[in-house]
Amino acid sequence: MTELGTISFGLLIIFAAVGGAAVLTWFERRLLGVWQDRYGPNRLGPFGVFQVAADMLKLLTKHDWVPPFADRLVFVFAPTAIVVAMLLGFAVVPFGPDLYVLDINIGLLFFLGMTSLAVYSVLLGGLASNNKYALLGGLRSAAQMVSYEVFMGLSLMGVVMLTGSFSMRDIVEAQRDVWYCVPQVLGLFTFMIAGIAESHRLPFDLPEAEHELTAGFHTEYGGMKFAMFMLGEYLGLILICCMITTLFFGGWLGPVLPPVVWFCLKVFALICFFVLLRAAIPRPRYDQLMSLGWKIMLPLTLFNLLLTGAIALWMEG
Amino acid sequence: MFKALMSQVRTIWTILQHSFTRAETVQYPEQKPYLAPRYRGRIVLTKDPDGEERCVACNLCAVACPVDCIALQQGVKEDGRWYPEFFRINFSRCIMCGMCEEACPTNAIQLTPDFEMCEYNRSSMVYEKEHLQIEGTGKYHDYNFYRVAGLAITGKDKGQAQNEATPIDVKSLLP
Numbered sequence: 001m002t003e004l005g006t007i008s009f010g011l012l013i014i015f016a017a018v019g020g021a022a023v024l025t026w027f028e029r030r031l032l033g034v035w036q037d038r039y040g041p042n043r044l045g046p047f048g049v050f051q052v053a054a055d056m057l058k059l060l061t062k063h064d065w066v067p068p069f070a071d072r073l074v075f076v077f078a079p080t081a082i083v084v085a086m087l088l089g090f091a092v093v094p095f096g097p098d099l100y101v102l103d104i105n106i107g108l109l110f111f112l113g114m115t116s117l118a119v120y121s122v123l124l125g126g127l128a129s130n131n132k133y134a135l136l137g138g139l140r141s142a143a144q145m146v147s148y149e150v151f152m153g154l155s156l157m158g159v160v161m162l163t164g165s166f167s168m169r170d171i172v173e174a175q176r177d178v179w180y181c182v183p184q185v186l187g188l189f190t191f192m193i194a195g196i197a198e199s200h201r202l203p204f205d206l207p208e209a210e211h212e213l214t215a216g217f218h219t220e221y222g223g224m225k226f227a228m229f230m231l232g233e234y235l236g237l238i239l240i241c242c243m244i245t246t247l248f249f250g251g252w253l254g255p256v257l258p259p260v261v262w263f264c265l266k267v268f269a270l271i272c273f274f275v276l277l278r279a280a281i282p283r284p285r286y287d288q289l290m291s292l293g294w295k296i297m298l299p300l301t302l303f304n305l306l307l308t309g310a311i312a313l314w315m316e317g
Numbered sequence: 318m319f320k321a322l323m324s325q326v327r328t329i330w331t332i333l334q335h336s337f338t339r340a341e342t343v344q345y346p347e348q349k350p351y352l353a354p355r356y357r358g359r360i361v362l363t364k365d366p367d368g369e370e371r372c373v374a375c376n377l378c379a380v381a382c383p384v385d386c387i388a389l390q391q392g393v394k395e396d397g398r399w400y401p402e403f404f405r406i407n408f409s410r411c412i413m414c415g416m417c418e419e420a421c422p423t424n425a426i427q428l429t430p431d432f433e434m435c436e437y438n439r440s441s442m443v444y445e446k447e448h449l450q451i452e453g454t455g456k457y458h459d460y461n462f463y464r465v466a467g468l469a470i471t472g473k474d475k476g477q478a479q480n481e482a483t484p485i486d487v488k489s490l491l492p
Contacts, residue, residue, distance in 0.1 A: 033340070034335070034336055034340075035332050035333070035335045035336065036335070037335060037338055037339070037340050037341050038340050038341060038342045039340050039342050039344075276329060276332060276333060277329065279332050280325075280328045280329045280331075280332035280333075281325060281328060281329070296318065
């Protein structure tokens with residue numbers, strides 16, 4: 001691709017991702033409604049799809065308020081960090097055989113780095129608010145991210161081992177025969193759980209835990225700053241789904257339909273599954289979350305790593 | 318640990334099955350919910366089967382009202398009947414508890430299954446007697462207080478009410 005083509009494709013990805021995240025707020029509420037035997041927002045426009053616009057207008061017209069006791073600079077900066085980090089993460093996602101912004105030989109590491117950067121947003125937001133609930137939320141998110149980051153990276157090493165490359169394109173190409181969700185089922189399981197924790201979505205949304213910490217790290221946030229946090233969360237959800245698709249479900253690979261359509265379909269199915277997890281599973285207690293991470297998921301990941309390594313060595317002869 | 322995992326999987330499966338159940342939601346403004354006849358909503362004043370107003374301005378409802386939203390003043394007609402000169406309910410205070418209906422000795426004040434009484438102006442929530450009074454008998458069709466009460470009014474003397482014996486003249490020695 002030419003330089004101009006890459007830039008315009010990058011912009012397209014940004015608009016598609018942000019637009020997708022906005023529509024996802026409505027879609028998720030409708031889907032949750034289906035599973036909870038109610039309708040969700042269905043008043044505005046066909047199937048209530050204009051609810052997105054209504055929410056946006058409301059958030060835009062809200063008073064942009066910074067609490068007098070907050071650390072002003074950090075308080076304003078924090079919400080942007082998560083959006084920027086998550087959007088940068090989309091750069092390495094291959095949407096098709098030649099539909100990507102950049103294909104670097106450490107694509108996977110770049111993605112892991114960007115999702116880790118997003119932690120700063122939550123942490124700084126909680127710290128700069130100068131509010132006890134927000135601080136507790138930030139504290140929790142820091143601990144949660146640290147413990148889930150560990151096996152998030154390790155769970156992908158099985159995939160890397162089988163492919164022999166960190167490049168996303170190579171990983172997809174290596175799944176021509178069999179998708180990695182079959183040989184790497186343990187890796188998929190652990191990565192999925194780490195991904196939910198990483199984007200702090202509902203079963204693992206302890207940083208905001210609204211019935212313990214009012215709204216956790218974004219207690220003091222309102223208007224568009226709050227919207228940025230939400231946007232970052234939904235972008236994170238889409239990004240994690242893109243990653244799971246690429247790493248475990250063969251990315252753009254699939255018969256008949258064009259590659260991009262296959263990719264989008266897989267991502268869509270995964271998003272629905274994540275919403276289902278939100279609808280079904282209650283939030284664990286904080287210590288349960290930590291012990292799940294360190295006592296179960298980490299050993300499981302290490303076991304997977306050892307097993308994959310042994311089999312890979314054995315196959316080589 | 319495995320059991321806990323399976324329980325989570327079962328939960329997800331159960332929730333997934335709810336994709337095929339109907340939503341319980343009643344789409345309110347288009348689709349009205351069923352309200353029982355004894356639902357406690359907007360308060361009305363009823364009339365007896367003869368078309369006279371039932372309220373005798375005894376003030377028991379105003380006393381029973383826990384939020385003091387009822388105000389009325391008693392007056393007497395030429396035929397001896399009591400009636401409220403004004404009867405005012407402030408619905409911005411009313412909590413629809415139904416205590417007034419229970420207290421009422423003449424079944425005059427009754428609660429109806431209507432709750433759609435929003436107003437933009439707070440003073441519009443104060444209902445006067447002409448807003449409260451309805452033409453019908455409400456929930457009790459045959460009841461007429463003055464036909465069973467012992468009070469003498471024009472056209473009905475002592476002892477002429479239903480189930481009432483003629484009064485005994487205690488000063489007379491005649492059998």
